[in-house]
Amino acid sequence: MRLCADVGGSFIDIAAFGSDAQIRWRRKTPTPVGDWASFVAVLADAVQAVPTTMLSIATAGLVDPVDGIVTSANIPCIDGRPLARHLRDTLMLPVRVVNDADAFVLAEATLGAAQGHDRVFGIILGTGVGGGLVERGRIVSAAGGIGGEWGHGQAVHASPAGPSANPVFACGCGRRGCLDTIGSARGIERLHAFLHGDAADSIAITRAADAGDARARATVDYYCDLVGGPLAMLLHATSATIVPVGGGWPMPAG
Numbered sequence: 627m628r629l630c631a632d633v634g635g636s637f638i639d640i641a642a643f644g645s646d647a648q649i650r651w652r653r654k655t656p657t658p659v660g661d662w663a664s665f666v667a668v669l670a671d672a673v674q675a676v677p678t679t680m681l682s683i684a685t686a687g688l689v690d691p692v693d694g695i696v697t698s699a700n701i702p703c704i705d706g707r708p709l710a711r712h713l714r715d716t717l718m719l720p721v722r723v724v725n726d727a728d729a730f731v732l733a734e735a736t737l738g739a740a741q742g743h744d745r746v747f748g749i750i751l752g753t754g755v756g757g758g759l760v761e762r763g764r765i766v767s768a769a770g771g772i773g774g775e776w777g778h779g780q781a782v783h784a785s786p787a788g789p790s791a792n793p794v795f796a797c798g799c800g801r802r803g804c805l806d807t808i809g810s811a812r813g814i815e816r817l818h819a820f821l822h823g824d825a826a827d828s829i830a831i832t833r834a835a836d837a838g839d840a841r842a843r844a845t846v847d848y849y850c851d852l853v854g855g856p857l858a859m860l861l862h863a864t865s866a867t868i869v870p871v872g873g874g875w876p877m878p879a880g
């Protein structure tokens with residue numbers, strides 16, 4: 627069997643599957659974010675429990691395609707490590723590590739909604755904005771592992787010529803106006819507060835919009851307008867023919 631682990635800032639979700647891609651075994655454990663020995667122990671327990679010849683890991687954070695160094699703000703114990711090499715030396719089996727958004731796009735291109743498409747740009751609209759490009763079944767990597775990350779870089783500009791200026795929010799990366807500040811779940815909440823002065827969570831906003839609430843619908847339309855422009859440019863630049871969308875947030879209709 628093949629063993630796969632989805633390593634996030636909150637949980638490590640591990641599954642084993644056979645050649646038919648059906649999950650045969652699964653275990654979800656809180657991520658010991660600051661303790662390398664405990665982090666390794668979670669994976670070692672899974673390797674003990676399931677006869678396997680390989681461990682594949684999808685992780686939050688960047689994975690440098692050249693030296694395998696992981697950059698992860700949320701999981702300090704793996705930040706700065708050549709994670710695959712360190713785990714291979716400890717667990718004594720081959721280990722592959724990729725960025726979780728890249729893994730999502732590869733899965734959709736291989737087994738999911740994007741089967742049959744040569745070039746797939748998948749996007750994640752969740753806690754943040756992420757993405758990945760897969761061409762003919764292979765992840766397109768870039769220096770530093772930053773390929774497909776379209777959330778940072780100024781996408782929103784103040785527009786004093788309009789009836790009201792677009793909001794330019796500060797981003798966690800240090801810049802202002804990044805797509806991440808308005809395209810994520812927190813982003814639509816910011817836009818809703820900007821338009822209407824209301825505090826509401828992303829799920830409530832999208833549900834209200836789908837139920838016909840005019841103010842929530844205006845927020846969703848504004849969101850789609852601001853996110854749609856950068857996405858259109860990206861699709862033209864990559865020539866992707868399909869865009870699988872992921873993220874733990876129900877997308878607004880339309």
Ligand SMILES: [Zn+2]
Nearest residue numbers: 778797799804
């Ligand atoms: Zn940013």
